[in-house]
Amino acid sequence: MAIVEHTIWRVGQGRTLDLAERGALMAIVNVTPDSFSDGGLHNTVNAAVRHALACVDQGAVILDIGGESTRPGAAEVSVEEEIARVVPVIAALRDQTDALISIDTYRAATAKAAVEAGAHIINDVHGLQREAEIAKVAAEHGSGLCIMHTGRGREKLADAIADQRHFLEHSLAIAAHAGVALETIVLDPGFGFAKESPEENMELIARFEELHDFGLPLLAGTSRKRFLGALTGREAADRDVATAATTVALRLKGASVFRVHNVAINRDALIMADAMLATERRIAARKDKTA
Numbered sequence: 001m002a003i004v005e006h007t008i009w010r011v012g013q014g015r016t017l018d019l020a021e022r023g024a025l026m027a028i029v030n031v032t033p034d035s036f037s038d039g040g041l042h043n044t045v046n047a048a049v050r051h052a053l054a055c056v057d058q059g060a061v062i063l064d065i066g067g068e069s070t071r072p073g074a075a076e077v078s079v080e081e082e083i084a085r086v087v088p089v090i091a092a093l094r095d096q097t098d099a100l101i102s103i104d105t106y107r108a109a110t111a112k113a114a115v116e117a118g119a120h121i122i123n124d125v126h127g128l129q130r131e132a133e134i135a136k137v138a139a140e141h142g143s144g145l146c147i148m149h150t151g152r153g154r155e156k157l158a159d160a161i162a163d164q165r166h167f168l169e170h171s172l173a174i175a176a177h178a179g180v181a182l183e184t185i186v187l188d189p190g191f192g193f194a195k196e197s198p199e200e201n202m203e204l205i206a207r208f209e210e211l212h213d214f215g216l217p218l219l220a221g222t223s224r225k226r227f228l229g230a231l232t233g234r235e236a237a238d239r240d241v242a243t244a245a246t247t248v249a250l251r252l253k254g255a256s257v258f259r260v261h262n263v264a265i266n267r268d269a270l271i272m273a274d275a276m277l278a279t280e281r282r283i284a285a286r287k288d289k290t291a
Contacts, residue, residue: 010184052065053096064123067081094118102121108136127147127168132174222243223266244266
């Protein structure tokens with residue numbers, strides 16, 4: 001396994017996040033009427049802010065604000081509508097919490113409006129390959145940048161990890177061309193995004209360590225995904241225990257950031273995984289002293 005080149009994630013507004021020894025929880029805050037799990041629950045400014053602050057109390061260190069559903073078949077919204085949904089929430093949170101704020105968008109204009117309103121991180125589910133200008137926004141503002149792999153709208157390679165490398169290497173080339181600093185980048189393998197079968201998603205978990213070859217921190221977004229329902233037989237709102245199980249598995253395989261709906265249950269899962277990793281480090285250090 002390659003050693004991650006940076007464990008201090010540099011995000012915007014002069015902030016950083018230490019990923020060296022503890023995983024970080026990114027709370028999903030959908031300001032949308034039609035997201036697959038929580039659509040309509042937080043689609044006003046006040047409701048979204050209340051939910052976001054509750055997530056911080058439960059252990060979230062990042063709040064990921066989204067104004068358009070990314071579920072398969074969801075209707076696209078205009079950039080004007082997306083900005084109108086997310087910017088007031090970001091502006092309100094900026095004044096009420098020290099948590100890092102992320103904007104979940106693939107649009108350069110929305111990303112620019114969000115970082116100017118106070119967002120620290122840009123989270124692009126199209127991996128910079130829908131609107132490449134979003135990389136310039138990240139570079140110009142020094143924003144943290146989550147680059148996600150997706151198989152939507154293209155022919156994938158047969159091997160799951162080969163396709164990850166094929167797609168993400170192109171995304172990283174776009175970022176480099178725009179002048180994005182490596183220490184601002186986190187990669188996301190995009191669980192569920194054109195990975196239709198439980199087997200494909202589980203293979204990605206089983207082989208997750210291979211993604212450390214990029215030398216960058218990794219984000220895991222399995223929360224309430226369809227493959228968890230296929231394996232457990234549970235509907236979206238009842239998949240938090242299964243999500244927490246993947247949080248433990250992926251933390252032990254080196255994931256650093258976890259994008260989740262239910263912060264509280266994943267906080268406890270992450271505490272246990274971090275405790276196991278700390279114990280392994282202590283045992284290794286003790287063996288080194290006696291060797």
